[in-house]
Amino acid sequence: MNNPNLSVMIGDVKLNNPVITASGTFGFGREYGQYIDLNQLGGIAVKGLTLLPRDGNKAPRIAETPSGILNSVGLENPGVEAFIKNEIPFLTQYDSKIIANIAGSTVDDYLKMVEILNNTEVDLFEINLSCPNVREGCLAFGSSKDGVYKVTKAIKKIAKKPIIIKLTPNVNDITTIALGAQEGGADAISLINTITGMKIDTKTKRPILHNNTGGLSGPCIRPIAIRMVHQVYQSVDIPIIGMGGITNLEDALEFFIAGASAIMIGTYHFMDPYVCEKVIIDLEQYLVDNNISDIKQLTGSIILHE
Amino acid sequence: MRHELSTIVNIIKINDFNVRLVLQNSDIASKATPGQFVNVRCCDSNELILRRPISILKTHGEFYDIIYKIVGEGTKRLSKFSIGEKLDVMGPLGKGFTKESTDKKIAFIGGGIGLFPLVNAVLEFKNCESDFFVGFKSKKEMMLIDEIKKTGANVYISTDDGSVDYHGFVTDLFIKNIKNYDKVYICGPLLMEQSCVDILRKYNINGQVSLEQRMGCGIGACLVCACETVHGIKHVCKDGPVFNIKDVFLKEQLDE
Numbered sequence: 001m002n003n004p005n006l007s008v009m010i011g012d013v014k015l016n017n018p019v020i021t022a023s024g025t026f027g028f029g030r031e032y033g034q035y036i037d038l039n040q041l042g043g044i045a046v047k048g049l050t051l052l053p054r055d056g057n058k059a060p061r062i063a064e065t066p067s068g069i070l071n072s073v074g075l076e077n078p079g080v081e082a083f084i085k086n087e088i089p090f091l092t093q094y095d096s097k098i099i100a101n102i103a104g105s106t107v108d109d110y111l112k113m114v115e116i117l118n119n120t121e122v123d124l125f126e127i128n129l130s131c132p133n134v135r136e137g138c139l140a141f142g143s144s145k146d147g148v149y150k151v152t153k154a155i156k157k158i159a160k161k162p163i164i165i166k167l168t169p170n171v172n173d174i175t176t177i178a179l180g181a182q183e184g185g186a187d188a189i190s191l192i193n194t195i196t197g198m199k200i201d202t203k204t205k206r207p208i209l210h211n212n213t214g215g216l217s218g219p220c221i222r223p224i225a226i227r228m229v230h231q232v233y234q235s236v237d238i239p240i241i242g243m244g245g246i247t248n249l250e251d252a253l254e255f256f257i258a259g260a261s262a263i264m265i266g267t268y269h270f271m272d273p274y275v276c277e278k279v280i281i282d283l284e285q286y287l288v289d290n291n292i293s294d295i296k297q298l299t300g301s302i303i304l305h306e
Numbered sequence: 307m308r309h310e311l312s313t314i315v316n317i318i319k320i321n322d323f324n325v326r327l328v329l330q331n332s333d334i335a336s337k338a339t340p341g342q343f344v345n346v347r348c349c350d351s352n353e354l355i356l357r358r359p360i361s362i363l364k365t366h367g368e369f370y371d372i373i374y375k376i377v378g379e380g381t382k383r384l385s386k387f388s389i390g391e392k393l394d395v396m397g398p399l400g401k402g403f404t405k406e407s408t409d410k411k412i413a414f415i416g417g418g419i420g421l422f423p424l425v426n427a428v429l430e431f432k433n434c435e436s437d438f439f440v441g442f443k444s445k446k447e448m449m450l451i452d453e454i455k456k457t458g459a460n461v462y463i464s465t466d467d468g469s470v471d472y473h474g475f476v477t478d479l480f481i482k483n484i485k486n487y488d489k490v491y492i493c494g495p496l497l498m499e500q501s502c503v504d505i506l507r508k509y510n511i512n513g514q515v516s517l518e519q520r521m522g523c524g525i526g527a528c529l530v531c532a533c534e535t536v537h538g539i540k541h542v543c544k545d546g547p548v549f550n551i552k553d554v555f556l557k558e559q560l561d562e
Contacts, residue, residue: 031526064380270524
């Protein structure tokens with residue numbers, strides 16, 4: 001059998017394989033680039049960008065929880081201009097697609113960033129409508145179908161690259177929200193962002209995180225993510241990029257079977273810097289072993305109980 | 307580039323809480339500088355999703371030593387490993403202590419387990435007149451004194467309960483014996499570090515301080531271990547853990 005096809009299309013952009021690093025866990029690629037060959041990745045979703053530089057929240061910004069972590073970084077980033085100047089030249093050295101994750105407080109913020117990034121070598125936009133750690137905007141848009149629809153539509157009108165709408169799981173009905181993205185013209189949906197949580201130090205009675213609450217990620221959220229990918233797959237036609245606690249091939253397969261066309265791996269990098277590399281190799285071997293010629297055949301192959 | 311696993315060649319129980327591991331990994335041992343740390347995977351299961359950052363105590367040939375205190379689930383799991391087993395350790399990480407060739411008279415101030423990263427510094431910073439100040443809660447928590455004395459450093463010990471030598475804080479012991487040091491190296495609880503920094507600033511002495519903050523990736527990618535500096539937000543794992551005392555705002559961290 002020939003090598004199976006691992007490539008996937010997001011809009012008109014072809015990713016060499018469906019494994020992408022999740023925004024916020026991988027910086028701009030430099031640090032993990034010392035451990036893995038960044039050329040191997042399907043894409044790199046960079047640290048969430050804002051129009052102006054942000055200092056983020058006060059530390060502590062992380063707390064370990066059973067099979068997961070809470071974080072409250074609060075979108076610390078150098079701003080979109082510094083990203084273009086300092087990071088894009090580094091990232092363009094590699095074959096993996098550059099996914100600019102952008103977050104705004106207003107619709108205007110998103111539009112300004114898209115305009116600025118339109119004429120750069122960024123390949124895709126990931127529109128962050130789901131950061132739980134900043135006070136204004138962002139999550140507010142992502143919490144209603146109408147909000148998601150409006151932001152998506154406004155961005156789609158001017159974006160010269162395909163747009164991925166990143167959804168929050170902190171909503172009542174994820175399928176309605178996902179439809180908002182599709183109707184607004186999104187090229188893909190990525191989910192799930194983190195789930196809002198809290199951890200308390202019982203000695204001091206204070207939350208560990210200085211921000212009090214934070215976003216939960218890691219293997220503990222995977223069943224929720226799988227359920228949401230499954231639900232969204234049934235309601236939209238655009239590709240889904242699934243994420244939430246992926247640590248190995250088995251976890252990745254679950255997402256594809258549930259309905260994902262591609263996956264993102266985030267938190268587990270902290271434990272295993274080579275996790276993406278391993279999943280890509282294992283995924284290809286899995287397709288070969290199971291006589292599957294194209295990764296697409298896995299997407300949504302779930303067999304539900306009657 | 308894959309990092310090689312580290313082999314446990316010896317496990318030494320120091321007291322009820324502290325365990326010393328002698329690990330074999332020529333890459334880490336040859337690259338590590340004083341004040342750097344390693345990030346240790348404590349178990350194979352994914353119940354614990356973070357590695358544990360632990361400072362490097364010393365290096366010798368292809369070996370390096372670390373000491374960890376059994377405080378939580380991660381270090382409890384780490385204590386289950388036996389001699390001969392391999393540990394997944396990333397490192398050496400971060401920026402450590404530095405010494406100029408013109409620094410001839412130096413001092414170290416360590417509080418409790420904060421003395422660990424200072425041990426490698428006093429071992430490596432040779433041809434100096436070194437004073438080593440270290441504070442413990444009580445005699446039963448005292449450790450590593452003989453090893454430090456072997457370097458030729460003058461060792462000053464304080465205990466909170468007066469069970470050994472000076473009865474009181476290590477910062478007070480330091481003030482009593484302060485000299486015109488070229489550089490002072492600090493590591494301990496935040497409150498102690500702040501007092502030391504205040505003293506050094508008052509006497510106009512240069513210093514470096516090793517900070518602690520809850521970490522994620524350990525290599526500067528996830529940005530969780532933020533600290534405020536005169537140069538803006540920095541990250542303890544990559545820009546530190548050692549900072550120039552002129553650059554950091556410890557008070558802001560204390561004010562929580």
